[in-house]
Amino acid sequence: MTVRLAVLGLGRGAVLTVPAFAAHPRITLVAGCDPNADARAGFGLPAYASAEELFAHGDDFDAVYIASPHEFHARHAIMAAEAGKHILVEKPMAVTLAEAAAMVAAAEAAGTVLMVGPSHGYDPPVALAAELIASGEAGAVRLIHAANFTDFLYRPRRPAELDTAQGGGVVLSQATHQIDMIRRLAASPVASVRAWTGGWDARAAEGAFTALLTFENGAAANLTYSGYARYDSDALAGWAGELGGAKDPAAHGRARAVLAGADEQTAKAARTFAAGDRVSSAVRHHERFGMLVALCEKADLELTPQGVNLHGDGGMRSIAAPLPPVQRADVADAFARAILDGESPLFDGRWGLDSLAVCHAILRSARERRDISPSDLLPSSH
Amino acid sequence: MTVRLAVLGLGRGAVLTVPAFAAHPRITLVAGCDPNADARAGFGLPAYASAEELFAHGDDFDAVYIASPHEFHARHAIMAAEAGKHILVEKPMAVTLAEAAAMVAAAEAAGTVLMVGPSHGYDPPVALAAELIASGEAGAVRLIHAANFTDFLYRPRRPAELDTAQGGGVVLSQATHQIDMIRRLAASPVASVRAWTGGWDARAAEGAFTALLTFENGAAANLTYSGYARYDSDALAGWAGELGGAKDPAAHGRARAVLAGADEQTAKAARTFAAGDRVSSAVRHHERFGMLVALCEKADLELTPQGVNLHGDGGMRSIAAPLPPVQRADVADAFARAILDGESPLFDGRWGLDSLAVCHAILRSARERRDISPSDLLPSSH
Structure with missing residues (x-):
């Protein structure tokens, strides 16, 4: 069946x-x-x-x-x-x-x-790190550090993708990845969010953000993201790109010129089935989303394009997550x-609802300059 | 004279x-x-x-x-x-x-x-980045991202260095570096601090922290630090060490064993004039303190061991800060x-007082789980 x-x-x-x-x-x-x-x-x-x-x-x-x-x-x-x-x-x-x-x-x-x-919460290195935590090998999570500097804003976009009210900007689309990753590792509800968002050109209200999250189990996380196509944090991982392939170190530097030289909606369509686009079937390394280090009681877990580097008290051990067929x-x-x-x-749906509540807590905390509890934002029946 | x-x-x-x-x-x-x-x-x-x-x-x-x-x-x-x-x-x-x-x-x-x-606020790459901001070349600072993962806790320590009340732990000693760096770049008073601190062994009350700072000019910064001698962020800079020399990638993995195998106070003395210790006079690269990227309106500035990588809209340009004679x-x-x-x-003294106030705001914010304004902590005459 x-x-x-x-x-x-x-x-x-x-x-x-x-x-x-x-x-x-x-x-x-x-x-x-x-x-x-x-x-x-x-x-x-x-x-x-x-x-x-x-x-x-x-x-x-x-x-x-x-x-x-x-x-x-x-x-x-x-x-x-x-x-x-x-x-x-x-x-x-x-x-x-x-x-x-x-x-x-x-x-x-x-x-x-x-x-x-x-x-990216599904990425096999995230799953592997979650197993190392759940098994007790790494000990309890205490602090998760996640950062990603991309060209998100300068990829071809529909107008709605640049309008927060319509689900655009970097928080709803991109913070979700980091939130899913860190929630999977912390395995505890997010208790509080203190965040800052910034936008410094016409492409979106929020092109960058940083947030300090605490979890009910006492752990914390900080998330940082920029979509401004300048500094590229994939440099820190040997130019391993988000989708599992090699990345051109000059890509960010070309992003604005490429976009300026094209009709944006035509350029966007060129990345779809409309243009016969297909992703490469070769899996070189895992999909990934910037830098993530989880400091646990017994070891620090560093996500890598291949899996996890476990930094313990006696040194570092690289643990590969098997590459998927696709x-x-x-x-x-x-x-x-x-x-x-x-x-x-x-x-599941409730997970997604909770992750979306963290996104909205980031936006609200940045506006109101105070801690926001994501659960306070949920409709009363949840 | x-x-x-x-x-x-x-x-x-x-x-x-x-x-x-x-x-x-x-x-x-x-x-x-x-x-x-x-x-x-x-x-x-x-x-x-x-x-x-x-x-x-x-x-x-x-x-x-x-x-x-x-x-x-x-x-x-x-x-x-x-x-x-x-x-x-x-x-x-x-x-x-x-x-x-x-x-x-x-x-x-x-x-x-x-x-x-x-x-590390004096480091020549920090000075160079501050010049690029002040001159207008990089534009106004919006978000500064600073992170450092060291072996601070597992270097030889006096007991007071591990006791926050006596000035120990990682916040007073180590956050100060990041605070001086980011204050120099933001060039604006710190308006608010929301922080988390964690300690997960007997070496200190606070062995790690993360903090989200906002500045009066609207910019923000996040700082992350761990002294647990596991993950080593100098890996991200080609193993360029804090003091300007090359670093052994296995150093963190040995830190606990070296400390356990020595009398701690004897080991501490071995790093002073008492043992005839001298730093190398060869300046290979600048002193540095982990990772720092300053996102500005016109460019992202990445501190490097040699100076600053300026990531602008058309690509990246490396700008060297001249190496000092010593x-x-x-x-x-x-x-x-x-x-x-x-x-x-x-x-000057007032600068140091303000940086120390940010340190204490980190400690208090972590305890009280709320925003702290550093200026509220200053004695009333200041």
């Missing part, structure tokens, strides 16, 4: 994740939808111009992967739940917490799987097991 | 800084004091067993460099001011803010120079110019 999967939104997210579904023995890709005709044509499977048309042919699939723009996640997820479909929704789960809560309620009412991802294989597998075997996914 | 300088405390700090005084054409080292006879013998100049004995021969010198343990800084500085001596006092300026305020008052009453340092030459020179030319030093 396999999961028959439909893909909502044939943009960049789908390009990066569809190969994992295609490679999974228990998942069969059957359909997609996207308003862009070129994207549909490039997808290579039956595809419709709208979610409504897809669902009108809903007998053909059991589950959906929602990779539409952030502002459509809630509508598409609720539509899917009401149609009895299992749901994997891209991060951030939604724009507002009310939307996310409604998605959780809809899936619970329908009895369907609701999973959020992919995010990037994001674990995401596809967790979704299949949730649907077919009834295994609860780690990054 | 030269400054005749006496050194109070012939320990590790003096070993590291005395070469800069010895090399300066306008400074003449004339005397020292230390309770340890071996340290006095190794110093190579007249040295007394106590500060009282030194000051009893006070006609012989014009200025003091106070490198005694933190808990003696205030007493020695006030003694010097009352004797009309100019003062360079090691960081942290003192243990308590009341002590530091009294030192400022004593020097102001006596009309003597009071300068604080050395700290490390800490700028500290000696600023002190000489303050005394002989009447130039106000950047790191």
Whole structure:
């Protein structure tokens, strides 16, 4: 028995994740939808111009992967739940917490799987570090240090991606990765968030942020992110890029010129199925998201492109996380097991709601210049 | 005319800084004091067993460099001011803010120079970055990211160095470096501090911390530090060590074993004049203190062992800061110019008081789990 999967939104997210579904023995890709005709044509499977048309042919699939723009996640997820479909929704789960809560309620009412991802919280080195912590080998987490300096703002963007109210800016889209990573390692609810956000050009309200989080178990984390395409923290990892391939050290320096020399929406389309774009099938190293070091009671765990460097009291030991046959294989597998075997996914709807609450706590703490408890932001029923 | 300088405390700090005084054409080292006879013998100049004995021969010198343990800084500085001596006092300026305020008052009453340092705030790459900001080339500072993972706790320590109440732990001794660096770059008073501190073995109450600072000009900074001798952030700079030389990648892994295999006070003495220790006179690269990236409106500035990498909109440009003839030459020179030319030093007594207030704000914020304004901690006359 396999999961028959439909893909909502044939943009960049789908390009990066569809190969994992295609490679999974228990998942069969059957359909997609996207308003862009070129994207549909490039997808290579039956595809419709709208979610409504897809669902009108809903007998053909059991589950959906929602990779539409952030502002459509809630509508598409609720539509899917009401149609009895299992749901994997891209991060951030939604724009507002009310939307996310409604998605959780809809899936619970329908009895369907609701999973959020992919995010870098699924990366195999993160999973390995979490195992080293849970097993007691590294001891309890005390302080997690995560930083990433990217070109996020200078990749081709739709206007909504640069508007916080519509789910844009770097906090909802990018902090989510760090939040999922550190929540998986800390394995404890986030108690408080104190944050600062900054924007210094016209590309977005928030192009950078820093946040100090505390967890209920007493641990803490700091997160730092910039999307300004200047300093590149992949330099610290031997130019191992976010998606698992080698990176050109000059890429950041070219980002503004490339963007200025192109029509932005055309350039964005060139990174989708519309242009026949496919990610390389060669897995050189794991997907990754900047620098992360977790200081634990017995060892410091440094995420690497290959796995984890465990820095103990007698020296450092590199522990490899096995490379997957295709990037994001674990995401596809967790979704299949949730649907077919009834295994609860780690990054379920409530997880996604909590991570989104941390994003909103970052935004609010920066505005109000005080600690925010993410749980205080949740709709009262949660 | 030269400054005749006496050194109070012939320990590790003096070993590291005395070469800069010895090399300066306008400074003449004339005397020292230390309770340890071996340290006095190794110093190579007249040295007394106590500060009282030194000051009893006070006609012989014009200025003091106070490198005694933190808990003696205030007493020695006030003694010097009352004797009309100019003062360079090691960081942290003192243990308590009341002590530091009294030192400022004593020097102001006596009309003597009071300068604080050395700290890594003097490092030539920091000075270069500050120039790139002040000149407008990099634009206004928005976010500074500083992190350092060292073996501080597992170097040989006196008991007081591990007791926060006596000026020990990593905040007073080590955060001071990061605070001086970021204050020099932000060039604005620290408005708020939200911090977390952690300790997870018997070596100190605080062996690690993280802090989010905001400045009155709207910029922010995050600081992270660990002294647990596990992960080593000098790996990120090609194993360029703190003092300007190459570092052994295995050093952290050996730190605990070396310490366990030695009498700690004997091991500590081996790093002073008592054992004839001298720092290498070869300057391979600048002194440095972990990772620091300053995100500015027009460019990101990355401190390097050689100077600054300026990451602008069109790419990266490495700018070298000229290597000094001897490390800490700028500290000696600023002190000489303050005394002989009447130039106000950047790191004067009020600067040191403010940096110490940020240290105490870190400690208090971590205890009280809320924002602390450093200025609220200053004695009321300041």
